[in-house]
Amino acid sequence: xxxxxxxxxxxxxxxxxxxxxxxxxxxxxxxxxxxxxxxxxxxxxxxxxxxxxxxxxxxxxxxxxxxxxxxxxxxxxxxxxxxxxxxxxxxxxxxxxxxxxxxxxxxxxxxxxxxxxxxx
Amino acid sequence: xxxxxxxxxxxxxxxxxxxxxxxxxxxxxxxxxxxxxxxxxxxxxxxxxxxxxxxxxxxxxxxxxxxxxxxxxxxxxxxxxxxxxxxxxxxxxxxxxxxxxxxxxxx
Numbered sequence: 001x002x003x004x005x006x007x008x009x010x011x012x013x014x015x016x017x018x019x020x021x022x023x024x025x026x027x028x029x030x031x032x033x034x035x036x037x038x039x040x041x042x043x044x045x046x047x048x049x050x051x052x053x054x055x056x057x058x059x060x061x062x063x064x065x066x067x068x069x070x071x072x073x074x075x076x077x078x079x080x081x082x083x084x085x086x087x088x089x090x091x092x093x094x095x096x097x098x099x100x101x102x103x104x105x106x107x108x109x110x111x112x113x114x115x116x117x118x119x120x
Numbered sequence: 121x122x123x124x125x126x127x128x129x130x131x132x133x134x135x136x137x138x139x140x141x142x143x144x145x146x147x148x149x150x151x152x153x154x155x156x157x158x159x160x161x162x163x164x165x166x167x168x169x170x171x172x173x174x175x176x177x178x179x180x181x182x183x184x185x186x187x188x189x190x191x192x193x194x195x196x197x198x199x200x201x202x203x204x205x206x207x208x209x210x211x212x213x214x215x216x217x218x219x220x221x222x223x224x225x226x227x
Binding site for chain 2: 095
């Protein structure tokens with residue numbers, strides 16, 4: 001059974017940093033591209049970032065480019081999202097997501113999400 | 121970036137009704153379009169991929185169609201468990217983008 005378990009969320013002040021982690025199990029992690037998707041309270045889904053199987057390719061939403069960094073450790077079956085210079089508008093539930101495909105991916109599994117709150 | 125526009129933003133329907141949700145892309149995306157269902161407090165769930173392929177385990181009352189810029193998701197006979205919010209998403213090019221969502225409520 002595929003499981004994606006996020007951790008690392010919490011309350012942080014504007015301008016601060018957080019690192020989210022996603023522990024993956026139930027599939028061959030190194031064979032699948034991965035992604036982060038977020039959802040602000042009461043709002044819709046927003047794709048944040050994606051990473052290929054061996055992290056040779058990464059993509060970011062314009063809203064986080066230059067502030068967030070996605071990475072993965074295939075030896076630990078773990079996906080990361082380093083978030084710097086956080087803003088109030090980054091407040092959201094952050095979902096770890098498994099891709100099917102890379103060039104034209106679909107998200108076939110999602111984690112339960114971790115809440116990030118940016119507030120003073 | 122490709123913008124995705126869904127309509128309506130919400131609708132009310134009864135159990136047994138047929139429901140159609142529209143999704144329009146700001147440029148042609150072929151059939152590289154996915155549909156997700158999200159219930160309150162839960163993670164989204166993949167329903168349809170490449171516009172019309174049913175994800176494994178999804179009931180056959182869900183169907184998708186369209187190509188180019190215009191797509192639809194149809195629920196043929198609405199069931200109580202189908203009341204949720206539905207999102208389209210294009211995977212034609214990065215950054216991936218979602219529609220704003222359509223909330224299906226009980227009439």
